[in-house]
Amino acid sequence: MQDNLNQKPPLEDTIPVDVSTDDAVKEKNTTEDRWGQIWDKLVRWGLGETVLRVTTAVFSISLILLVVWVMANFYLRGEVNVNSGSGSTNGREPTRAVQMELPPMGTPEGSSFFEDGVARQSLMRTSLLSVQRDDVQQYVVQKGDTIFGIASKFGLKPETILWGNINVLGDNVELLSPGQTLNILPTDGVYYEWHAGDGLNGVSDYFKVKPEEIIDWPGNNLKRETLGDLAHPNIEAGTWLMVPGGKREFINWAAPYISRSDPAVAKVFGAGFCGDVVDGPVGTGTFIWPTIEKYLSGYDYSPETNHYGIDIAGQLGNAIYAVDTGVVVYAGWNDWGYGNVVVIDHGEEWQSLYAHMNSINVSCGSPVYKGDVIGVMGSSGKSSGPHLHFELRKGTARLNPWSYLPK
16 A cells, blocks of 8 residues: 555656647647648739739838837927026027136336337238239359259240340350359340341341330330330430340351361361361161260250250260261361360261260261260360260251150
8 A cells, every 4th residue: 555655656647738739739730721722822823923022012011100100109209308497498508608807907007008009010021913023133043053944933935044145145055154144034035235227117027026015115114205216216225125025046056067078168166177078988877876874964955945956964984976877077176165076977968966075086087887986975165064965967957866866
């Protein structure tokens, strides 16, 4: 009997059975089967995709309506609590200014501060709009200056610097040197010294302007009532006149075309001219660089400044080469600023010029071949330092060497 009392009941007898759970599961499965059958029918009828789209649209609209309802009932109807204790009815009250009593401002005893006011000195550097000047200024050339640099400094064209200083530069940029005093014209044009017998009509025609432009320029101080006849105006010889907008041809300082048959035509340029030249070899018409360097050390080819060559950099003593085969038609000193010069005639009207050389290795009539050493680089004549002034021409045309030397 005791054993029966101590014996545990079977496990399954201790677990309560919920009959309702099984019924719920069965009902759920039945519902799923019913929806599955409905879905299968819709798919077979071809309406599955349409139903999905409609269902998705309905769900989206419902979600939007729900959000609108929540916002309207819980957010948009909220009230703003305003602290009304200070008289402000809407929003935040502006910060009030703090009222303070400032100590009385004293003035030095005996001062007349309030009678005289604050003393202010005149400002002599008051900024005004730029006004066109009508006078000619003076400028002393500094080391490192160039015609282009000086022109840029004063807002002028480079040719105006030359046309304003014919007595100093003579239309030759090579003559520019430190310490010179240059005329700086007030505007682009020409500075002209009046000569006895000049007429305003003739002078204005020469410089391609109207007489009135010279007469009416304020800096010229010419008065119409006392000027008289324009063909013989009352202008004192030696008077310098500004010719605004004037232009003229440059003085041609370049060596003329020196033919093999008549090299003595260059006699006017200096002792390096040649007499009779025996005919020599003819070049190929193609050219090499005249020295080892291939960059500038001075002026470029610029017809606007009367500079028809290129100034090639280098050191004193660097070799100078014949750029093509030919015969020497000028070898020696040039009186017009080029120093020691060699000119080679290559035939077919081609000629090359080498200036400012330190020494020359060839002589008049010498036959030379492309690449021969004809001398060494220097700084002879009007030169600011060692370099080679090189020119290339065909007949009377002075060409841009950059167009013919190898790149």
